[in-house]
Amino acid sequence: MSNEIHAVGLDIGTSRIRCVIGEPAPDGRMNIVGLGESESKGLRRGVVTSTEAVAESIRRAVAEAERVSGVEIESATVNLSGEHLQGENKNGVVAVAGPDKEITDEDVDRAIDSASAMPLTPGWEIVSRLPQEFIVDGQDGITEPIGMNGSRLEALVHVVTSPSAARQNLIKAVTKAGLDVENLVLEPLAASESVLTDDDKEYGCAVVNMGAEITSLMIFGRGAVQHSSVFPFGSMLFTKDIATGLRVSIPEANKIKHHYGCVASFLLDEEEKQELIEIVPFGRSETRGLSKEILCDIMQPRAVELVQHVASAVSKAKAQISGGVFLTGGGSLVYGLAEIAEQVFDAPTRVGMLDPAFFGGLADEAHGPQWATACGLGLRSMKFQIRSEAGGKSSARKVAEWFGNFRDKFR
Template structure:
């Protein structure tokens, strides 16, 4: 099977690295053929800080997805995150100079390039560009102006910027795993592509992706992303709060959070009194913990994270423009009561974001945990994702991939 027939989404999370392989089905929708998950290394707060360490779990996640799908991949679409990434809105305008005045793809590229003329701090670059709308001779609200006639073309775009090293370290890690980077997409934008309905994209919504060490958001209106932000708070903060509050090891705190965690006291009270046995540190006897006390530990942290998001929505002017509500994705979104708490804080509807518009392995992929990885595949099928770096940085990596895998295989034998 040729490499053009399948697409790989690679979500570089702080806790886990997830790879999803999909193909286009007869209806033009992505069908998931395989997936792989590996415990993450070399990633902190959504940023690759050690490419060498990150390369190994990337390779393992992709190889697991390959075994499941029976396919071999060479390139990936990859997510990017981190508090140092910023989103800005800017406009571009060009004249249509061809004699027939018909807008071409070359004109689209030119007008987007003019929108990308922005002032950046030293050592920063443009990472991704998301067109919001095109305007032809004053007519706005156009999503695809190809083949339209006009004399002037404008674009409004959401531009993701960040330190050059953030993108470089992602590419280095992926290349050292023997893979090429086809495109990069901001994490909440990828998640939104997987979970939003067309009405939610059109009438105003916010996607909130709660990862291990970061929470990111993307606001959608009029069919396009309007605002993005990333905060250094996430699911691991809940785990740390439990570990510190009840003096239990981190792995046990993670288990307690996953199995018994709830962030809305009203839900806990309605279920009656329940007691959890909590292992203690240093081989001491286990202790008892009520669900009410556990909620008292978790709810303030959930309120802090959601209030950070609400403050950002107020600051950007979108807090009263979310007719379609809030959609929660990522592992942190699985805490019971979080969507109900979000409704109280945002004063709008809220729901968990499950992947839409994909088929295959439906039981395995039907979780907010996989929204970003599946969203990357959806972006790729729609021709999205931008890589602002020279293709030469990927040169020779196909041969390097073979060498990397051979070295690993021989290492396992000997």
């Protein structure tokens, strides 16, 4: 595998910016060679509000990753996120064009174009088209139609739309930081790349990525994305509840959440419940004691409420998630969230850690769920560069086979 490939994943979040640099390993995994992280400024609920502030935060995260890896980077695959993203399932039908009725790349492209030909609100655009399956002359469940024979080709596609300005401002911020945008990938899709296996996607599962200010849901089934939605809330709500409930500053509330927070009281035994933690009330210098039970009483109802919102979207989507729920994003580090989510979803739930089958090198440094998006973006970047090296669109088939997944071509 070429050593010229330097895959770069850049996760631009409302609270943190993370950069991962990787190289292809001979066994097909991505060796992580550099990681960098910085505090993020200039975003609100995943949308850029100040390009200069975001650019500055990007520069700091990138500089750290470059220092660790000794590699200078020029471009990155970046996450697309934001509270306005909207996903819906569409279908489109075309007649197979060639005289021998053998389905070609062009037929598939036309079918996908036809599925995504939809009226858009002014100022909005399609940001992602994710093929679910193809139907050839009534035969459904086809994932690799190219080369098959038939006369009627139908594509089922999950289409995601967003205000154009959100994408343009994101690109501006990255460009200002001195990088080219190689590709934009939906945040939960990137996170899923790091933690889901093909079997998980096949049997049906949900990825819930909880960040600071937004939470995104992506449901997979039959190997493809069946649903996506974004909620305008994240782990920052716990911080705000703690600040209000205990009359402490936001930084102090964040510290309390990280070190002592718990959203599932049944995980604490009697002794732990009574354990006192020292907190510094707002504007004071002396501390006071607070039991962990009271902290849990503040956080647990909010956790249940947030997870119920997501669970109701899952049931509205009428999706099968027998493969379980995977929690990613820094928000999933709150102690007890997976246990509460398991009860609310009534499905096996766990915090999504990087799958060791996909990552080597410094993977241990990035094993937490807060790194899932950046690492998934890195994987995407690596696949993209290998595809480009293999000769672009004309070799798309060859590369799709290399990855064992035709759908990669369209993401």
